[in-house]
Amino acid sequence: MKHAPLVESLIEAFTCLPGVGPRSAQRMAYALLERGREDGRQLAGALTAAMDGVRHCQRCRNYAEHDLCPICQDPRRDAGLVCIVASPADVLALEQSGEYRGHYFVLMGQLSPLDGIGPRELGLDVLEQRLNEGQIQELILATGTTVEGEATAHYVLDLAREAGVSVSRIAQGVPMGGDLEFVDGATLAQALRGRRPFST
Amino acid sequence: MKHAPLVESLIEAFTCLPGVGPRSAQRMAYALLERGREDGRQLAGALTAAMDGVRHCQRCRNYAEHDLCPICQDPRRDAGLVCIVASPADVLALEQSGEYRGHYFVLMGQLSPLDGIGPRELGLDVLEQRLNEGQIQELILATGTTVEGEATAHYVLDLAREAGVSVSRIAQGVPMGGDLEFVDGATLAQALRGRRPFST
Structure with missing residues (x-):
């Protein structure tokens, strides 16, 4: 075990983003943990809201x-x-x-x-x-x-x-x-x- | 208003990550909305868990x-x-x-x-x-x-x-x-x- 498990899961989760490999994912996790916990919570909220709330326009599919x-x-x-x-x-x-x-x-x-x-x-x-x-x-x-x-x-x-x-x-x-x-x-x-x- | 507000908030939130500008943030938001909603929810969960649960070791500060x-x-x-x-x-x-x-x-x-x-x-x-x-x-x-x-x-x-x-x-x-x-x-x-x- 190299990281605390919560940190490990966060790094792993970041690699689902396009253009983000293990190294960038680690940098993102550490940046948020070190000096952006509020930003991290906001990102989590925005993600949940968008994943659950965004659908397609019935007329134009946007x-x-x-x-x-x-x-x-x-x-x-x-x-x-x-x-x-x-x-x-x-x-x-x-x-x-x-x-x-x-x-x-x-x-x-x-x-x-x-x-x-x-x-x-x-x-x-x-x-x-x-x-x-x-x-x-x-x-x-x-x-x-x-x-x-x-x-x-x-x-x-x-x-x-x-x-x-x-x-x-x-x-x-x-x-x-x-x-x-x-x-x-x-x-x-x-x-x-x-x-x-x-x-x- | 160019995006739906939830999409706009998500793009905005992604720019808090190191090395992520408006263009990459948009690409990340669209990628998750288009074909990674489950990944997006997982990332949100990992973020919340880490932001709230990760602290510093009392002995070594890691x-x-x-x-x-x-x-x-x-x-x-x-x-x-x-x-x-x-x-x-x-x-x-x-x-x-x-x-x-x-x-x-x-x-x-x-x-x-x-x-x-x-x-x-x-x-x-x-x-x-x-x-x-x-x-x-x-x-x-x-x-x-x-x-x-x-x-x-x-x-x-x-x-x-x-x-x-x-x-x-x-x-x-x-x-x-x-x-x-x-x-x-x-x-x-x-x-x-x-x-x-x-x-x-």
């Missing part, structure tokens, strides 16, 4: 505490415009560009049949239903430019065509093969302005 | 859950030999060298009068008392080789001399200006074997 997320609840946003993104981090990146005032639909992934991720897992049946309800005027595709992102974009394009909804795609500035969440706000703003009709 | 830490409770360890280190991470590094079978005294810092860290803050009054009790045969100084480490070592040397306890210092392999916790076990083992009498 993280939400109630039936609808803050964006879907906002009456000032244009409900006729829906931007399709892969993850909540992408919503954040687009919001930070300050350019977009429409709604989102968050796939929480991308089509990847080999990993068992099909249209249902991405909520595309829900999207199809919304497209057929007639409120949506335009879909903006903002999935990544990877192979999975392209496949997903084409699948959504087909859904929108069947429902007679026009589809555009964010254009300039998204680097090929890059993840959307790492693109800067100015580039994303330009990409939104430069969107053009999507064709195969 | 982290402990009871009055004494596992090392001070172990009857197979040589209570006549006490190694002085700055932090619990240093104890761990020395334990991993597999060379040491004595006890420790953990200063939880180093002398730094400008930051208000004097002998009392490092528990050196407690060490003085233990030195005068007569059980300790030899002190091994394993504080760092920084200016503060040197000052601390000299202060402890004076205490030990007054009590008539012999003092040695770990020798080879500790890089100048380096922190003990980043030294590998083999180097620390050699440093322990190569210890020699401490003189000013």
Whole structure:
């Protein structure tokens, strides 16, 4: 036994975080024990509250505490415009560009049949239903430019065509093969302005 | 409002950890929400248990859950030999060298009068008392080789001399200006074997 058991469990638990190995986990545990016990208790509280309280918006699938997320609840946003993104981090990146005032639909992934991720897992049946309800005027595709992102974009394009909804795609500035969440706000703003009709 | 408030609080709380900025904090929160809610709950539990339950060993000041830490409770360890280190991470590094079978005294810092860290803050009054009790045969100084480490070592040397306890210092392999916790076990083992009498 190298550590007290409670310290050992804490170090072990920290390694569940992305990018945290045994060494960083130890540093985190010691830092909190040494001079941040109140911070540690706050982190524990925030974790419990979020793990138990955060669910998905019934409309756009983004993280939400109630039936609808803050964006879907906002009456000032244009409900006729829906931007399709892969993850909540992408919503954040687009919001930070300050350019977009429409709604989102968050796939929480991308089509990847080999990993068992099909249209249902991405909520595309829900999207199809919304497209057929007639409120949506335009879909903006903002999935990544990877192979999975392209496949997903084409699948959504087909859904929108069947429902007679026009589809555009964010254009300039998204680097090929890059993840959307790492693109800067100015580039994303330009990409939104430069969107053009999507064709195969 | 960019995130749901619970997500926002969680991201904010993660930034209290060393080496975690807003971007990593967001990645951690999203990773747990997306595919690690059980891990997140476990981390919360481990945090609460450690923040409330971990205190300091009454004998060596290392982290402990009871009055004494596992090392001070172990009857197979040589209570006549006490190694002085700055932090619990240093104890761990020395334990991993597999060379040491004595006890420790953990200063939880180093002398730094400008930051208000004097002998009392490092528990050196407690060490003085233990030195005068007569059980300790030899002190091994394993504080760092920084200016503060040197000052601390000299202060402890004076205490030990007054009590008539012999003092040695770990020798080879500790890089100048380096922190003990980043030294590998083999180097620390050699440093322990190569210890020699401490003189000013």
